[in-house]
Amino acid sequence: MKLFNTLSQAKEIFTPLEDNLVRMYVCGVTPYDTTHLGHAFTYVTFDTLKRYLEFKGYTVRYVQNVTDIDDDILRKSREVGMAWDELGRKETERYLRDMDMLNVKRPDVYARATEEIPGVIEVIKGLIERGLAYVNEGCVFYSVQKDPDFGELARAIGLNNYESMLNVANERGNYPDDQRKKDPLDFVLWQAQAPGEPAWESPWGPGRPGWHIECSSMILHHLGPQIDIHGGGADLAFPHHTCEIAQSEHYTGKHPFVRFWMHVGMVYQDGEKMSKSLGNLTLISDLLKEYSADTIRLTLLSHHYRQPWECYQADLRASEKIDTLFQRLRALVGKQPEGENLALREQFVAAMDDDFNTPRAIETLHTAATDALAASDHATGAEVLRLATVLGLCV
Ligand SMILES: [Zn+2]
Known part of the structure; x- marks a missing residue:
C-alpha cells in the first residue's frame, strides 16, 4: 500500500515500524461548538483508513485527543x-x-487534555533542560531560535522561510502575539493563569498547557516516541504539526517522530473554508435529518482525502442513489450473503492501496452493484456488500 507523506511530498510504501501493529494518532476536536462536515x-x-488497515x-x-481546555x-x-x-x-x-x-468507530483512546497535565509538565521540563524552552512570567515558551531543525514540515508545504511561517502563524489566529516571547515565532508550552481562568499547579506556577504540547505528550504517553501515521486537517500542518515535531x-x-503525515483537505461552502468562525457550516445533525448516515459517508468518501472540495446538494443526491443501489443489493442477496468475486476485490484493493483512493473504490463498487443487480449475480452482490463494509457502509 502506498500513502502520500506530507513530509516527503511523495507516495511511499506503507509498512509499520513494528510487525503488524499500526500506531495512529489524529488531532481531535476542541469541544465548544457543533460538529460540521x-x-x-x-x-x-x-x-475508514483504520477499517481498511484491519x-x-x-x-x-x-x-485521538480532545482539547477540553483552551481559549475558544x-x-x-x-x-x-x-x-x-x-x-x-456537553x-x-x-x-x-x-x-x-x-x-x-470510537478510537481506542480519547485523551482529554485536562487529564494529561502531569505528562505535559514532564515534557516541558525536559525541553527546558535541553535548552530549547524558557520561562517568562509564569509562561514557558519554545525557543525557535535555539532549534536549527525547526520547520521541516512547514518547508515541505512551501513555507520556505521565517517570514512565510510567521505570516501563516499570524493568519491562523492560534499563535497569539505575546510580549513575553523572545521571538514572534516562539510558541507557548505552558500558559500562565489569567485572572478568573482555571489553572493547574506546575513548577512555573499555576496555568494550563499550550495546544501543541498536548498532542506531543499524549502521543508519547499512549503510543510511544515514534508512530506510523499522524493525521489531521490540512490547516494543521503548520504551525500545529510543525511544533509537535520540534x-x-x-x-x-x-x-x-512520525513516519507518515496525512493531511485531509478542507471542505468549502460558497467558496469559503467551512469553519465555525466563518459561520458557513453544514452541521452533521442537520444533514442527518435529510440523509442517511451511509449517504453522508458515501459523499465524504467520494472525495479523495487530500483534495479540498466544495459541498453541493447534488453530491448528496448522487450518493443517495448509490446507497439505494446497495440496499437493493442487500434485498437481492439476503442477510448472510454467500459467494465471492475475486477480480472485483482485486480492483477495490488496487484503488485503496493507491494512496487510499476511496473515490475510485466507490466507483468500482457502484459499477459492480449495477451489473450484479441487472444480472441477479449473487456472488458479485455479496462481494460488493462485503467491501462496502470495509468503507463503513452497509453495516
Ligand atoms: Zn494535535
Whole structure:
C-alpha cells in the first residue's frame, strides 16, 4: 500500500515500524461548538483508513485527543454563561453522538487534555533542560531560535522561510502575539493563569498547557516516541504539526517522530473554508435529518482525502442513489450473503492501496452493484456488500 507523506511530498510504501501493529494518532476536536462536515471529512477518513488497515490484517491502535481546555472554550463559556468544564463535557458528548451516527468507530483512546497535565509538565521540563524552552512570567515558551531543525514540515508545504511561517502563524489566529516571547515565532508550552481562568499547579506556577504540547505528550504517553501515521486537517500542518515535531523529536531524541503525515483537505461552502468562525457550516445533525448516515459517508468518501472540495446538494443526491443501489443489493442477496468475486476485490484493493483512493473504490463498487443487480449475480452482490463494509457502509 502506498500513502502520500506530507513530509516527503511523495507516495511511499506503507509498512509499520513494528510487525503488524499500526500506531495512529489524529488531532481531535476542541469541544465548544457543533460538529460540521469539515470535521466529519477528517474523522470518517481516518475511521475508514483504520477499517481498511484491519481488513489488510494489521492491528491498529488509534488515539485521538480532545482539547477540553483552551481559549475558544473559555471565550464560549463566558458568552453562553456555562462553566467551561460543563461546556466541554456537553460538546464532547455531542461530537461523539454525531460520530456514532455516522458509524465512526470510537478510537481506542480519547485523551482529554485536562487529564494529561502531569505528562505535559514532564515534557516541558525536559525541553527546558535541553535548552530549547524558557520561562517568562509564569509562561514557558519554545525557543525557535535555539532549534536549527525547526520547520521541516512547514518547508515541505512551501513555507520556505521565517517570514512565510510567521505570516501563516499570524493568519491562523492560534499563535497569539505575546510580549513575553523572545521571538514572534516562539510558541507557548505552558500558559500562565489569567485572572478568573482555571489553572493547574506546575513548577512555573499555576496555568494550563499550550495546544501543541498536548498532542506531543499524549502521543508519547499512549503510543510511544515514534508512530506510523499522524493525521489531521490540512490547516494543521503548520504551525500545529510543525511544533509537535520540534517538541517530540527534541524531547525523545528519536527521528522521525512520525513516519507518515496525512493531511485531509478542507471542505468549502460558497467558496469559503467551512469553519465555525466563518459561520458557513453544514452541521452533521442537520444533514442527518435529510440523509442517511451511509449517504453522508458515501459523499465524504467520494472525495479523495487530500483534495479540498466544495459541498453541493447534488453530491448528496448522487450518493443517495448509490446507497439505494446497495440496499437493493442487500434485498437481492439476503442477510448472510454467500459467494465471492475475486477480480472485483482485486480492483477495490488496487484503488485503496493507491494512496487510499476511496473515490475510485466507490466507483468500482457502484459499477459492480449495477451489473450484479441487472444480472441477479449473487456472488458479485455479496462481494460488493462485503467491501462496502470495509468503507463503513452497509453495516
Ligand atoms: Zn494535535
